Amino acid sequence: MQDTFCLSVSSKFSFGATTGKERGLQVLTSLAADMKSAEEDAYSYTPNVSLSLPLGMGNPCLATQYHTLQSSPVISCHQTGYSNDNHAASGYYLPHSLRPNGAPALESPRIEITAYSQYPEDEVEESSSEDHVIKRGVNSIVTLTLPNADGYRDPSCLSPASSISSRSCNSEASSYESGFYNYDNSPQNSPWQSPCVSPRGSSMLLSCPHASGPAGSPHHSPSTSPQIGAVAEEGWAAQPRGSRPNSPSCSGGGGGNGMGKRKYSFNGTSYHQTSCSPNQSPTPSPHGSPRVSVTDDNWLANTNQYTNSAIVAAINALTTDGVIDMGEGIPIKTRKTMLDHSASMSLKVEPGGEELGPDGELCHEDYPSRLALKKESYCAGFLDVPQHPYSWSKPKTYLGPSLPALDWQLPSCSGPYNLQIEVQPKSHHRAHYETEGSRGAVKALSGGHPVVQLYGYMESEPLTLQLFIGTADDRLLRPHAFYQVHRITGKTVSTASHEVMQSNTKILEIPLLPENNMRAIIDCAGILKLRNSDIELRKGETDIGRKNTRVRLVFRVHINQPNGRTVSLQAASNPIECSQRSAQELPLVEKQSVDGCPATGGKMMLLNGLNFLPESKVVFVEKAQDGHHLWETEAKVDKDSIKSNALVVEIPPYRNQRISSPVHVNFYVCNGKRKRSQCQRFTYLPPNVPIIKTEPHDEYDSLGTVGLSMHSTTYYSQPRLTPIMPVADPDACLVGGYPSCPPRHAAMPSSPPSSSPTLHDLSPVAFSKCLPNSPTHAAPPGPMAPPIQENPGRPNLVHPPSPDHNSSLGMLHSQGSPNHLNSPGRHSYHPIYTNSSPSSSPVSHPSTPGGPVESPFVQAYSPGQTQAAASSVQAGGSSPSLLPEDASPPSMAITVKQEPQELDQMYLDDGELPQVKSLHII
DNA sequence: TTCCTGGAACTACCT
DNA sequence: CCAGGTAGTTCCAGG
Secondary structure, X not given: OHHHHHHHHHHHHHHHHHOOHHHHHHHHHHHHHHHHHHHHHHHHOXXXXXXXXXXXOOOHHHHHHHHHHHHHHHHHHHHHHHHHHOHHHHHHHOOOOHHHHOOOOOHHHHHHHHHOOOEOHHHHHHOOOOHHHHXXXXXXXXXXXXXXXXXXXHHHHHHHHHHHOHHHHHOHHHHHXXXXXXXXXXXXXXXXXXXXXHHHHHHHHHHOHHHHHHHOHHHHHHHHHHHHHHHHHHHHHHOOOOOOOHHHHHOOOOHHHHHHHOOHHHHHHHHHHHHHHHHHOOHHHHHHHHHHHHHHHHHHHHOHHHHXXXXXXXXXXXXXXXXXXXXXXXOHHHHHHHHHHHHXXXXXXXXOHHHHHHHHHHHHHHOOHHHHHHXXXXXXXXXXXXXXXXXXXXHHHHHOOOOOOOOOOOOOEEOOEEEEEEEOEOOEOOOEEOOOOOOOOOOEOOOOOOEEEXXXXXXXXXXXXXXXXXXXXXOOOOEOOOEEEEEOOOOOOOOOOEEEEEOOEEEEEEEEOHHHOOEEXXXXXXXXXXXXXXXXXXXXXXXXXXXXXXXXXXXXXEEEOOOOOEEEEEEEOOOEEOOHHHHHHOOEEEEEOEOEEEOOOOOEEEEEEEOOOOOOEEEEEEEOOOOOEEEEEEEEEOHHHOEOOEEEEEOOOOOOOOOOOOEEEEEEEEEEOOEEOOOEEEEEEOOXXXXXXXXXXXXXXXXXXXXXXXXXXXXXXXXXXXXXXXXOXXXXXXXXXXXXXXXXXXXXXXXXXOHHHHHHHHOHHHHHHHOOOOOOOOOOOOOOOOOEEOOOOOOOOOOOOOOOOOHHHHHHHHHHOHHHHHOOOOOOOOHHHHHHHHHHHHHOOOOOOOOOOOOHHHHHHOHHHHHHHHHHHHHHHOOOOOOHHHHOHHHHHEEEEEOXXXXXXXXXXXXXXXXXXXXXXX
C-alpha cells in the first residue's frame, strides 16, 4: 500500500514534471511499475495492500488512481456521505479496512480516493467521522495526482488504439479515446455532468454540504477532466499510433503483436492523439456538456439516478473546486487538456434527437482538425441513436463519483431489488476490431438479444441501466481491458442507449422504464476488441491480451433511495467467447445436467454446448492447489449421442470411493490437442449425500445448498477456476468450494474490511470461483461494495437487505449469476453464495457478508460491522458445513494473484503457465 | 450505402 | 536457427 501511495504520489510529480511527453511516459512507466507492484502487494494481501486494492480491483492501482483523480473532488463528498455517515459504507468503497487497521493516514487516503474519488476537499472536510481520514485522503488524493494515474492507464490504452482508427473515433475508439478523457470526464466526474447537473445537482448536493458550493462550478468540472487529459496525454504519448496505420504497420495482420513493441518515441504523436482523442471523444463532451446541462437537468428531475447524477454534478462542481486544487499538482498544460477532454469526452450523447443538434456541433467544434474527419462519425453516433419514447438527454449523471468503481463487486439483489439477466447472451460473439465494421449486437441463444430486468422497483421514475464489458476470468469481475462495449444503432435496434466513459471503460447506458417493467432488451450492445498491443502498452496495465478473449456483459443499476442512499446492483452475464477462432474450434460446454454425483460414478451426464465432435473426449481432472494433477481420467462418451451441441458421458468413478466430504474436480471436453473446453466443475459426493441436479436456472438454489457449482455458470467459471485452482487453491474456487471462499476471507484477514476490499482483489479469484453464479465475478473479494451507497452526508443506514435472499447472496449472484438470469424470479440465491460472498463481502461489502442477509449492507458501510460481518460471514458463511474440503484452509491461506484467468486455464492446459504474479501464504 | 457476417489471409510469436 | 502451429489482426466479399 505504501508503495502504492508513493507511487501515486510520484505519479503526480511525474505529472507535473511530465510535461515532456517522453518523460511522462517514463514516469508513467515507472508509475505503472509501481502500480503493479502496488497491485501485487495488494494481492499479496497485505493489510495495507488490501487497502490499496479497493481502489482498483482489476487494476486497482490504476483504476484507483483514476478514480481518485477524477473523483478526488467528488470523493470528499462521498466520503462525507459514505464515510462519514456510514463507516460501513465508506468501508464499502473505502477501505475501512484501513481505519480498522488504524489505518495510517496513507492508507486511508488512498482508499477513499479510490473508492469514490471525487469529492472536493471541502466536502471532505465536512465529512465528520472519517473526515480526518478523508481529508487526508483528499489531500493525499490531491497530492496523489490521481489524475496522473488515470492518465496513465486510460490514456495510454485507449486513446492510442481507439483514436487511431477512424472508426475508433466514431465508435469505440472514440469512446476510448474519449474514454480517456472521459474517464476523468467520465460522466460522473466530469464535466458534462457537472455542467448540466450542476444546478440541480447542486441542490441535490445540498444534501451534501459539500456539493453546494461547487455546484456552480460545474462547468469547471471540466477542470477535473483536465487532469485526466493530462494523464491521457502522457499515456498516449506512449503510444504512437497515429491511427490504424501504426497498428497495421506493425504487422500486416499480426501487427498487433508487434505493436506492443511500439515505442514511446512516437509519443509525440500519441500526444496528439491524445489531444485528439479527447476531441473525438469530445463529441461527447462537447455535446455532453452543453447538452448535458440541459439534459442532465431533465434527467435529474426525472430520475433517481439523476439524483445521483445531480449529486455527482454537484460533486463535479465541487470538484471543479477540487480540481483546481488538484490542479496544483498538475501541469497547466495537462489541465487544459484535461478540461477539454473532459468536456468532450465525458459523454457521448446519443440519441436523443435533442442532443443532436448541439452535439453534433459541439463535437465538431471541439474536435481538432483531425477530429474533424472523424467528427462526423462521432457526431453521427450521437445523432444516430434512435429515439425512444424515453429520452436520454441526461442520463449519465449518476456515474458520478458517488457511484462505485467499475471494478467493485456489487450484489445483484438488495432488499426488494433484484437485477437479473433474464436472457443470457450467446456464449460466442465475435468482437470486431476498430479496423472492422461492427459485427452487430450481442445476441442471445434464442436468436433474440439478452434481456435484463430489475425486479422490485416500484417507483415511477425511470432508471439507467449501465452496461460495460467485464472480465470473465477467475479474478474478480472488473472492466475488461481488451474489450469495450460498442453501441449499436440502426433500424434494427429498438433500445435507446448512449455511451459514457468511465475510467478507461466505455459504458453503455440504457433506460430502464417502468412502463417496460424495468426490463430492457439489450440489442444495442456490440463488443469492440482493442488491439492487445495497444492495451498492453498502457501504463499500469497488467493483464495480457493473448488468449484473454472471454468477457461478460456487466449490468449495473443505481437506485436512489428516499433516505438518500443509492442502491447499486450489478449482474454479469455468462462468459462470452469473443475470438473468431475459438468460437469455431473450441468445444464449449454450456450446460451440464449434473453438478455432482456419488464417488462411485456411473451416472450419465448430458452436456450441452458447441463444437462437440465425434472424437470429442471428456476428461475429468483433479488438481492440487499447486496445480499438480492428482487425478485424471477420461470419461466414457456415448458416441452415438454425440451431436455438435450435445453429448452424453458416463461419470467415471472417483479415485477414492470413500470420500467423507464433497470433492471438487473439473472436467473438460477435448477435441484434440489444445482444443479443449473450459473446465467445468463437478463434485463427487460422499455416498450418503444427495445428488444435486443442475438445472439450468435454478441451480443456484440447489447449489446454495450444496455449494455445488451452478451449471451454467459453471461453464466458464470453471475455466477460471481451473487456473486458480492450480495456483491458489482450486478448491476454494470450486463450487463446492464456496466454503473455501469464506475461509479465505477469514484468512484474508479480516483485515479490516477496509483492507479487505483490496484484499479481495487478491482473493477475488477465489471468490470468483466461489461464486457459483458468476464465476467470473467472484465479485469478490475485495471490492465488493455494498449495494447501497449512502449519499453524501447521510448517516450510515443500513439497508435492509433484501429479505428474500440474502442480500449478500444476491449480490454475489448478481455478478455471477448468469444463471439467475434464466430464472428471473429467482431472487433467491443460495446461502452458499452468501458464504462465498462473505469472502467478497469481507472486503468491501458488507453486503456480501450480508450473508447474514439483510444487514449486509449495513455492515458494509460500517467498517466495524463490515469486518465483523466479513469475518462472521466468512467464518460462518464459509459454510464450513458446506464443504469441508473447501474449507480446507489451503485455499484460505493462499492468495494468488493470477493473470488473466482464462488465460491461466488456457495456458495451463496448453502448457502455458498461468501467470501467478504472486502467491502469498498466510 | 451501411451494417453485418463469415471466411480467410497475413504476420508475429511460441514451441 | 528453422519449421510447424497458434493466435491476433486485417481484408475481402456476400447478403
